[in-house]
Amino acid sequence: xxxxxxxxxxxxxxxxxxxxLQQAGFPVHFLLRSDYExxxxxxxxxxxxxxxxxxxxxxxxxxxxxxxxxxxVLVALKTTQNQTLPQILPSLVGEGSTVVLLxxxxxIEEEVAKIPxxxxxxxxxxxxxxxxxxxxHIRHLDYGQVTLxxxxxxxxxxxxxxxxxxxxQDFKRAxxxxxxxxxxxxxxxxxxxxxxxxxxxxxVLDATTEEIMANENSRxxxxxxxxxxxxxxxxxxxxxxxxxxxxMLDYTTKMKPYKTSMKLDYDSHRPLExxxxxxxxxxxxxxxxxxxxxxxxxxxxxQFLEVMNCSQCNF
Amino acid sequence: xxxxxxxxxxxxxxxxxxxxLQQAGFPVHFLLRSDYExxxxxxxxxxxxxxxxxxxxxxxxxxxxxxxxxxxVLVALKTTQNQTLPQILPSLVGEGSTVVLLxxxxxIEEEVAKIPxxxxxxxxxxxxxxxxxxxxHIRHLDYGQVTLxxxxxxxxxxxxxxxxxxxxQDFKRAxxxxxxxxxxxxxxxxxxxxxxxxxxxxxVLDATTEEIMANENSRxxxxxxxxxxxxxxxxxxxxxxxxxxxxMLDYTTKMKPYKTSMKLDYDSHRPLExxxxxxxxxxxxxxxxxxxxxxxxxxxxxQFLEVMNCSQCNF
Numbered sequence: 258x259x260x261x262x263x264x265x266x267x268x269x270x271x272x273x274x275x276x277x278l279q280q281a282g283f284p285v286h287f288l289l290r291s292d293y294e295x296x297x298x299x300x301x302x303x304x305x306x307x308x309x310x311x312x313x314x315x316x317x318x319x320x321x322x323x324x325x326x327x328x329x330v331l332v333a334l335k336t337t338q339n340q341t342l343p344q345i346l347p348s349l350v351g352e353g354s355t356v357v358l359l360x361x362x363x364x365i366e367e368e369v370a371k372i373p374x375x376x377x378x379x380x381x382x383x384x385x386x387x388x389x390x391x392x393x394h395i396r397h398l399d400y401g402q403v404t405l406x407x408x409x410x411x412x413x414x415x416x417x418x419x420x421x422x423x424x425x426q427d428f429k430r431a432x433x434x435x436x437x438x439x440x441x442x443x444x445x446x447x448x449x450x451x452x453x454x455x456x457x458x459x460x461v462l463d464a465t466t467e468e469i470m471a472n473e474n475s476r477x478x479x480x481x482x483x484x485x486x487x488x489x490x491x492x493x494x495x496x497x498x499x500x501x502x503x504x505m506l507d508y509t510t511k512m513k514p515y516k517t518s519m520k521l522d523y524d525s526h527r528p529l530e531x532x533x534x535x536x537x538x539x540x541x542x543x544x545x546x547x548x549x550x551x552x553x554x555x556x557x558x559x560q561f562l563e564v565m566n567c568s569q570c571n572f
Numbered sequence: 573x574x575x576x577x578x579x580x581x582x583x584x585x586x587x588x589x590x591x592x593l594q595q596a597g598f599p600v601h602f603l604l605r606s607d608y609e610x611x612x613x614x615x616x617x618x619x620x621x622x623x624x625x626x627x628x629x630x631x632x633x634x635x636x637x638x639x640x641x642x643x644x645v646l647v648a649l650k651t652t653q654n655q656t657l658p659q660i661l662p663s664l665v666g667e668g669s670t671v672v673l674l675x676x677x678x679x680i681e682e683e684v685a686k687i688p689x690x691x692x693x694x695x696x697x698x699x700x701x702x703x704x705x706x707x708x709h710i711r712h713l714d715y716g717q718v719t720l721x722x723x724x725x726x727x728x729x730x731x732x733x734x735x736x737x738x739x740x741q742d743f744k745r746a747x748x749x750x751x752x753x754x755x756x757x758x759x760x761x762x763x764x765x766x767x768x769x770x771x772x773x774x775x776v777l778d779a780t781t782e783e784i785m786a787n788e789n790s791r792x793x794x795x796x797x798x799x800x801x802x803x804x805x806x807x808x809x810x811x812x813x814x815x816x817x818x819x820m821l822d823y824t825t826k827m828k829p830y831k832t833s834m835k836l837d838y839d840s841h842r843p844l845e846x847x848x849x850x851x852x853x854x855x856x857x858x859x860x861x862x863x864x865x866x867x868x869x870x871x872x873x874x875q876f877l878e879v880m881n882c883s884q885c886n887f
Contacts, residue, residue, distance in 0.1 A: 474875040
């Protein structure tokens, strides 16, 4: 029997991957807030570089207590909403359920693993460019790979586990390119190499990745920020090599001009994922008496800008 | 006989101090560019917290070769225009002339002292809030003190020299509050404590001094930047004490909300004084193998923003 999937947060990420899974025949249950009425009535519409499709009927919920327990719960909220998970997850997870955090940043699995009834927790790192452009309407522009890794206490590497392989099989059946990581914590630091540099600078400099890479000064700064991420990772005995940094720089230079997710949030006056992406890595480094001055300065600048940005809007 | 003054750059600074000197009875010669025709015909108009006045007739020039040699030449250009000084100064300075740089930043006296015919060079640090709000029309909002110090090779302290005292006398007669510095280089580093932090962050964070000081994150960052300026000064054996930094922070908290001069330049799409205020101190520290990571990051960010800002305008 097919594994059943729960999607917490049916936006650019959760809406896209959840729709792919339903389209491939898996039973999927979508939790929504603002788009609930619309999606319940009209379903989901996906425009994707891999082919467009619509799902006229989906299992839509606006109350997690109404959802059935799911084998796999994909959390695709912004980390700024993770304080809502202790209310959401317990009714959704049964014996043997797996929670997969399709989110950015560090230190988030730790928190979710503490929630009562939550058992196994995985991280899923999404390398995808997609936007929600309307209610129940997702535009998937580029990429789409998910890197899965399992969380264990103290971020010990778990290797390749059975449940990772099972979810990988499902994802591949749904056309989602999937890789497995033997060490989730290393993978998360690796993803920060990109996220800290480009998410942060795109907001502070009001710039696309292309503009950042076209300027000698910002390009050098990106490299220095990446090197500080490597210093942070080293405090947890994770090695980010100079080669890896070169690869990220090359990869970004060749990417299409891209507004980062943090820049999109900023431009829409939404809260920024500052703690998960900046605050938590800084805490980890600080605990090892390691100063990451450029990352901290970016963190300070982003916190300032977020307050100013939100004082101008309504939440 | 009264000393005669030449004013290079008749804007917010040069226009104000030059007008004060003429009003006090000194012969003053003003070099202008865009406002030349207007000022030649209509003179200068000063709105000042110390009292408004107009000078219906001033000695206005648009060609330095037409100006007489002056006893004291006050340079009040932006440092971004200092490459024009080798064309301007030689005809203006006679035997015994003194050039006073009413400018921000480090390393500028060195360059001016190399210009043929230029003899004695002083620095004048202006603690003033004034704007040019129209042709020949200056609005002096607050403060106004000038700290004078004499330049010597290798930035050796000169003590209080005769010429400093003479100019101080003239300035005081013109109602310009004046202090003398025994060590110009120390005074320049001290001024950078304010300029690096607030000029830089006001542009990058699009903020007033009041907004910067009202936010815990940017306030901590300001202090860290100030501490890096002290580290830079130390490479030249100049001591900037923690007390001095506290005084600057207090002083700025109590100031009226203020757009820094760099922010005004940025908002008007003018070139920014990045090299004098950031580049030169960084070069000095680097020569002593001293890294100032936050100041360097601000320097990189400002260089990026200036290019983007200028690509959107016409020069």
